[in-house]
Amino acid sequence: MKTIIYAHPYEGSLNHAILTRLTDYFTQTDQAYQVIDLYQDDFNPRFSKEELRLFSRGETPYQLVKHYQQLISQSTELIFITPIWWHQLPAELKGFFDKVMLKGFAYEEAPEWQGRLTYIQKATVITTATLTKSYLKIESGDPIQKNLINRVFTDIGIDPKHTNWIHLGEANTTTDAVRQQFLTDLPQLYLHGQD
Template identity: 30%
Template sequence: MHALVVVAHPRPASVTHAVAARIAEGVRDAGHSAELADLAAEGFDPRFTEHDVAVHRERRSPSADVRAEQARIDRADALALVYPVYWWSFPGLLKGWIDRVFSNGWAYDEVPGQPLAKKLQRLPVYLAAIGGADWRTYARHGYFGAMRTQIDHGIFDYCGAQVPRSELLLEPADGDWGENFGIARALGARIAREFSPTRQRPSASPEPLPTGAR
């Protein structure tokens, strides 16, 4: 199996990058392959442009950078997203990646008057969020539950993708991230262990509908 591990943090020396690396290690230690996609280093543009609106509304072909990301996901058997918690959600870079890449016609089909078609049912998505607050803060205000509603259900369930595991890794009081790094490596091993070869992979990217088609 092949896992795509997407990381969104501008500093390569960050804890977020260290967690992503250990998830990839866990996959590889189990005898499988993993690709690290560093959105900041690769210069992905998260801005949702007029062309992206046209992709959604008129089914124009996505731009080359979006098609490249979609192809990278199509090659993967599992997707892992690793990110710091900014304002109790994704950082803007990762949210913009979701906004642009998980487009109408590729991640789902939304046609007026027809049932929603969820197109990513083959793809398991694993989440690893790195937070700076303590568990008491997350529990008292319901932040983690709100994140799961917004992200696990609001984004991935809408596309049909299952989220087998959402990890929230919080800064230890003593500053020692060793235990959390172990959790990250175990998550990578879980991704490999839970891979099902019976999941149907897409045969090819669908051709976009003509401009204005519904």
């Protein structure tokens, strides 16, 4: 089962077009998927006092977090669709990692750190930004490849060798033709990666 984690509030956005293109492709090719829509679910990325009280035990009172954990546990593949704002992930997606990837579910600390999501065989991150991929890597601290894929994914047990980062930079200033070509090419980028 593929689980798409989608982090954009606007249905008229390029990110929503990416979601639609990918889900249409999966439907047409009979590939099972489910969608976690953080904004539609009104996911709260902020920790409450009660959540922080339970955090060190790997517990949560937030039923939506438990639901997300259940969906992920049924998955062999994760796909993230998100913009990059101010050189970083949106708060909803950062909060998703903070609140869903809990000890006992996504990792263990003792006797040594071990990621538990080793059953995730593939992970794809699809991003849009005003910045190019090379700028994000060189000037913005490499928020996706270095911080998310090589660090966070590794910590929760997802092998970076089985990941793919697809990016459309200058998304706000490029032409409609370029955006449309990106959407047209998306299934092949998903299957084979992006240089």
